[in-house]
Amino acid sequence: KAGVTQTPRYLIKTRGQQVTLSCSPISGHRSVSWYQQTPGQGLQFLFEYFSETQRNKGNFPGRFSGRQFSNSRSEMNVSTLELGDSALYLCASSPAVRDHNSPLHFGNGTRLTVT
Amino acid sequence: GENVEQHPSTLSVQEGDSAVIKCTYSDSASNYFPWYKQELGKRPQLIIDIRSNVGEKKDQRIAVTLNKTAKHFSLHITETQPEDSAVYFCVARGLTGGGNKLTFGTGTQLKVEL
Numbered sequence: 001k002a003g004v005t006q007t008p009r010y011l012i013k014t015r016g017q018q019v020t021l022s023c024s025p026i027s028g029h030r031s032v033s034w035y036q037q038t039p040g041q042g043l044q045f046l047f048e049y050f051s052e053t054q055r056n057k058g059n060f061p062g063r064f065s066g067r068q069f070s071n072s073r074s075e076m077n078v079s080t081l082e083l084g085d086s087a088l089y090l091c092a093s094s095p096a097v098r099d100h101n102s103p104l105h106f107g108n109g110t111r112l113t114v115t
Numbered sequence: 116g117e118n119v120e121q122h123p124s125t126l127s128v129q130e131g132d133s134a135v136i137k138c139t140y141s142d143s144a145s146n147y148f149p150w151y152k153q154e155l156g157k158r159p160q161l162i163i164d165i166r167s168n169v170g171e172k173k174d175q176r177i178a179v180t181l182n183k184t185a186k187h188f189s190l191h192i193t194e195t196q197p198e199d200s201a202v203y204f205c206v207a208r209g210l211t212g213g214g215n216k217l218t219f220g221t222g223t224q225l226k227v228e229l
Contacts, residue, residue, distance in 0.1 A: 090158065104149070
């Protein structure tokens with residue numbers, strides 16, 4: 001079974017631009033979560049989608065948004081990029097959201113650099 | 116919300132020794148505690164998890180313990196090997212908000228020296 005696939009692997013953007021990251025979950029997984037990883041803040045939860053609906057949201061500004069499609073693939077968008085948005089963005093999938101004990105499986109991430 | 120503290124931030128051991136990483140959590144409603152290992156430049160990978168109705172779980176050289184009363188949980192690695200060198204994250208997930216919102220500890224950089 002293929003793992004969680006994230007594209008692109010690397011991105012370089014300029015301040016003020018916007019960016020869209022993509023995540024394809026493991027086949028059969030319906031929950032997709034997004035995390036931001038930085039050296040200073042560690043791994044922080046952005047949001048989670050299940051059945052095309054946002055189920056949970058972390059403490060990030062409205063510039064960070066996401067969506068999920070009917071095939072469970074998810075995208076996240078960051079608008080008006082700031083230097084502090086430079087990070088590794090990780091996507092994780094899980095079979096369900098109501099099974100509170102289902103483990104998360106992470107993708108390899110997208111490394112975003114904002115200049 | 117949930118807060119997870121993790122210690123130590125760095126840990127250096129000799130090959131064959133044991134390594135212990137300790138975490139505390141704040142939300143008494145948390146009921147699932149996975150541990151992830153992240154090698155340099157790679158994705159976090161689940162190595163073991165424990166649920167709140169279990170006090171200890173072991174998988175070969177790795178064991179986790181959970182003390183719900185004290186809100187402590189720990190990772191124990193025995194007979195460490197160079198390939199164990201990585202960053203380890205403890206994680207807590209609670210019922211508040213539900214779903215898959217995980218709160219990560221700040222990570223422990225484990226270095227196993229020959």
